Amino acid sequence: MSGKVVLYYVNGRGRMESARWLLAAAGVEFEEVFLTKREQYDKLQNDGALMFQQLPLVEIDGMQLVQTKAILNYIAGKYNLYGKDLKERALIDMYAEGTLDLMDLIIMSIFTPPENKEKYFSDIEQKAKERFLPVYEKGLANSDFLVGNQLSRADVHLLEATLMLQEIFPTILSTFPKIQAFQGRMKALPRINKFLQPGSARKPPIDEAYLKTVKEVFSHLFK
Ligand code: GSN
Helix, strand or coil, X not given: CCCCCEEEECCCCCCCHHHHHHHHHHCCCCEEEECCCHHHHHHHHHCCCCCCCCCCEXXXXXXXXXXXXXXXXXXXXXXXXXXXXXXXXXXXXXXXXXXXXXXXXHHHHHHCCHHHHHHHHHHHHHHHHHHHHHHHHHHCCCCCCCCCCCXXXXXXXXXXXXXXHHHHCCCCCCCCHHXXXXXXXXXXXXXXXXXXXXXXXXXXXXXXXXXXXXXXXXXXXXX
């Protein structure tokens, strides 16, 4: 294993995108191995790289990290995106887990049959407006950051999630001025700004090609 940070996943957002965001926010260079064939997944398993036979996998600091949340926790802890004490960390975890729940709804939409998609998306929109966005609007009422007085993973996940929401519901933030202002501040941060430019490691919204690759690599899940 080299000293480089290497991400193993398919070439799409899925469960790896938030790790890409955190690494970008921390200014960490990383490489990516994109799985396109079942054999690559089998090889990682045969090599003992996948503790639970699952991706994502991140090689970092001599470890083979799996489990999305363990990966995000490690990156956040290492790069000072995890608050100043245990209480801040707990609050960051609450925001982070909620925001990952919201993003999961969008990520899983690819597996919803076409005839159910309209209802599925209208439920996401309602939940976003009534359950999730009011929480962030309140959290940002008196501060530039969700937790404490510095950038944390809670903020990075929130930017990622709100941009995802706007891809589907372009006007969804119209009644959330604090989140809009937050987005403006976050996008102006040089590392984030760089990640938002074309050619960065940021991945586009999931599409049919992505679904096809997922079905090839994880063929056992689609029998
Ligand atoms: O969050 C995590 O990393 C785990 N709790 C779940 C990871 C997971 O389900 N990975 C999928 C592919 S990525 N998509 O969601 C996976 O590797 N599935 C193969 C299997 O046999 O479960």
